[in-house]
Amino acid sequence: xxxxxxxxxxxxxxxxxxxxxxxxxxxxxxxxxxxxxxxxxxxxxxxxxxxxxxxxxxxxxxxxxxxxxxxxxxxxxxxxxxxxxxxxxxxxxxxxxxxxxxxxxxxxxxxxxxxxxxxxxxxxxxxxxxxxxxxxxxxxxxxxxxxxxxxxxxxxxxxxxxxxxxxxxxxxxxxxxxxxxxxxxxxxxxxxxxxxxxxxxxxxxxxxxxxxxxxxxxxxxxxxxxxxxxxxxxxxxxxxxxxxxxxxxxxxxxxxxxxxxxxxxxxxxxxxxxxxxxxxxxxxxxxxxxxxxxxxxxxxxxxxxxxxxxxxxxxxxxxxxxxxxxxxxxxxxxxxxxxxxxxxxxxxxxxxxxxxxxxxxxxxxxxxxxxxxxxxxxxxxxxxxxxxxxxxxxxxxxxxxxxxxxxxxxxxxxxxxxxxxxxxxxxxxxxxxxxxxxxxxxxxxxxxxxxxxxxxxxxxxxxxxxxxxxxxxxxxxxxxxxxxxxxxxxx
Amino acid sequence: xxxxxxxxxxxxxxxxxxxxxxxxxxxxxxxxxxxxxxxxxxxxxxxxxxxxxxxxxxxxxxxxxxxxxxxxxxx
Numbered sequence: 311x312x313x314x315x316x317x318x319x320x321x322x323x324x325x326x327x328x329x330x331x332x333x334x335x336x337x338x339x340x341x342x343x344x345x346x347x348x349x350x351x352x353x354x355x356x357x358x359x360x361x362x363x364x365x366x367x368x369x370x371x372x373x374x375x376x377x378x379x380x381x382x383x384x385x386x387x388x389x390x391x392x393x394x395x396x397x398x399x400x401x402x403x404x405x406x407x408x409x410x411x412x413x414x415x416x417x418x419x420x421x422x423x424x425x426x427x428x429x430x431x432x433x434x435x436x437x438x439x440x441x442x443x444x445x446x447x448x449x450x451x452x453x454x455x456x457x458x459x460x461x462x463x464x465x466x467x468x469x470x471x472x473x474x475x476x477x478x479x480x481x482x483x484x485x486x487x488x489x490x491x492x493x494x495x496x497x498x499x500x501x502x503x504x505x506x507x508x509x510x511x512x513x514x515x516x517x518x519x520x521x522x523x524x525x526x527x528x529x530x531x532x533x534x535x536x537x538x539x540x541x542x543x544x545x546x547x548x549x550x551x552x553x554x555x556x557x558x559x560x561x562x563x564x565x566x567x568x569x570x571x572x573x574x575x576x577x578x579x580x581x582x583x584x585x586x587x588x589x590x591x592x593x594x595x596x597x598x599x600x601x602x603x604x605x606x607x608x609x610x611x612x613x614x615x616x617x618x619x620x621x622x623x624x625x626x627x628x629x630x631x632x633x634x635x636x637x638x639x640x641x642x643x644x645x646x647x648x649x650x651x652x653x654x655x656x657x658x659x660x661x662x663x664x665x666x667x668x669x670x671x672x673x674x675x676x677x678x679x680x681x682x683x684x685x686x687x688x689x690x691x692x693x694x695x696x697x698x699x700x701x702x703x704x705x706x707x708x709x710x711x712x713x714x715x716x717x718x719x720x721x722x723x724x725x726x727x728x729x730x731x732x733x734x735x736x737x738x739x740x741x742x743x744x745x746x747x748x749x750x751x752x753x754x755x756x757x758x759x760x761x762x763x764x765x766x767x768x769x770x771x772x773x774x775x776x777x778x779x780x781x782x783x784x785x786x787x788x789x790x791x792x793x794x795x796x797x798x799x800x801x
Numbered sequence: 802x803x804x805x806x807x808x809x810x811x812x813x814x815x816x817x818x819x820x821x822x823x824x825x826x827x828x829x830x831x832x833x834x835x836x837x838x839x840x841x842x843x844x845x846x847x848x849x850x851x852x853x854x855x856x857x858x859x860x861x862x863x864x865x866x867x868x869x870x871x872x873x874x875x876x
Contacts, residue, residue, distance in 0.1 A: 326844075326846050345850075347849060348846050348849040348850055349845055349846055351848050351849065352848075366845050369845065382850060383850040432855060433855045466855065500855070532856065533857075535857065540856050541855045541856045542857040543856050544856070544857070573858075573859075575858070575859050576859065665855070665856070665857060668861060669858045672860030673860075674861075675860055675861050676847070676860050679864070683864075686864075691865045710848060711848045711849060712848040715848070742831055742832070745831070746832075746847060747848065759822075759824070760826075764826065765830065768830060779820070779822060780822065781822050781823075782821050782823045782824070783824055785826050786826065786831060788828065788847070
């Protein structure tokens with residue numbers, strides 16, 4: 311199979327903060343992979359509810375590297391069909407950045423319960439049966455035919471233990487991509503993570519795949535937590551994964567790109583110099599991709615289309631029941647039944663509950679930091695954790711951080727804990743979010759000089775004296791801060 | 802008192818007293834862009850989609866240590 315796609319080389323998933331190593335003179339980064347939804351905003355009142363702000367688009371276009379699009383948050387592994395507003399926004403982003411291909415995840419990120427669709431807050435594994443293959447392939451085809459560029463789907467992480475009556479990880483991916491006729495984004499750290507956590511060994515997984523469909527590889531780092539290896543995008547790519555990469559690259563006839571992934575919050579810990587070194591190491595692997603494939607012992611099994619369907623696969627379970635049950639369990643929902651009882655025994659469920667908690671809490675503390683800091687200054691971090699815990703257990707995850715933050719703000723308005731200045735800071739945070747989403751300055755009233763309070767909170771203490779009076783605070787839209795690429799980052 | 806450059810939206814509807822002082826908040830404060838605990842403070846990925854992976858988000862862990870380090874150094 312041949313895909314007429316450009317050969318891009320080695321790149322990195324773009325996160326703000328990488329700018330110092332994205333200069334035109336950089337020799338270790340050939341392209342940037344953009345995860346558009348992390349940079350989109352969602353405002354239901356706008357004509358285009360999902361949108362990439364103009365200042366963000368200008369910033370991305372000014373970066374010298376070629377761009378790829380890696381969609382997140384609308385997994386194609388299940389029954390959920392992304393809506394038209396989402397797809398329109400994705401097409402706009404693909405075209406605006408002239409991406410030669412796009413990718414999404416072979417995961418489940420939405421589930422339905424009583425006609426309402428919920429976001430899972432995490433990349434969940436799809437149902438690995440023939441029924442699951444059929445549903446996933448149809449979802450991928452429906453999505454792919456609407457895009458102006460070819461689509462690859464990413465091989466995901468699965469923190470659950472293997473279940474009887476399901477296809478192996480490799481069999482499921484192979485059957486799905488053949489039925490969907492799409493490309494593969496082979497995340498080697500993901501499948502290595504699965505092996506570390508008791509799922510199919512990497513070499514058996516790779517032996518199932520139609521390797522001519524792989525046109526991109528992802529590499530990332532992780533760490534161990536309570537007996538699990540986590541796909542944390544935390545820094546160094548494990549040596550074992552780099553070794554696998556060296557072995558597998560010569561066997562991928564259509565490989566066009568290798569992408570390194572690290573989360574922005576790990577950048578200060580890992581360091582830009584270390585990222586640069588990691589990319590140089592990956593570049594040297596890329597240069598060896600045409601090495602003699604006979605050097606490596608790698609036996610591929612029959613092509614999926616030549617395989618007889620397995621009779622031991624349990625096709626009685628419907629994909630939507632799998633998605634609803636798994637989705638409710640990991641989001642602390644109330645669900646019972648044979649599947650729920652069985653899955654509840656898997657320690658991976660508790661792990662995913664914890665990881666989802668972390669993501670939701672992280673979105674809140676990052677985006678309404680003045681409020682969370684006020685709570686910690688007055689009370690302590692335990693109180694903040696209790697508030698977050700109560701909120702997270704009572705609600706479902708939101709797709710966008712703006713909705714997650716507004717949900718937490720509403721929760722605290724109703725709870726009304728006795729914290730000084732709390733009601734004012736709640737209004738302040740609501741106004742800040744609205745200023746960013748609407749791109750219009752917001753005005754709110756205070757009975758004292760708010761600048762004294764806000765500077766105090768930012769510096770870690772509540773002021774003893776604040777000048778009283780009638781004040782109106784103007785909160786600027788964030789576009790005023792975006793004077794150019796040099797303005798992005800810490801002030 | 803500064804005049805706003807763009808259309809402004811008033812959150813509160815109670816009429817303002819006569820001697821109200823309009824103050825403008827620097828964007829560095831409004832969007833927490835001051836250096837804080839060495840966590841990269843940026844604007845571009847605020848309020849975006851949260852479910853981007855399958856790993857461990859440390860943002861809450863980092864912020865939580867704020868309460869215990871008066872010098873705002875990352876532990």
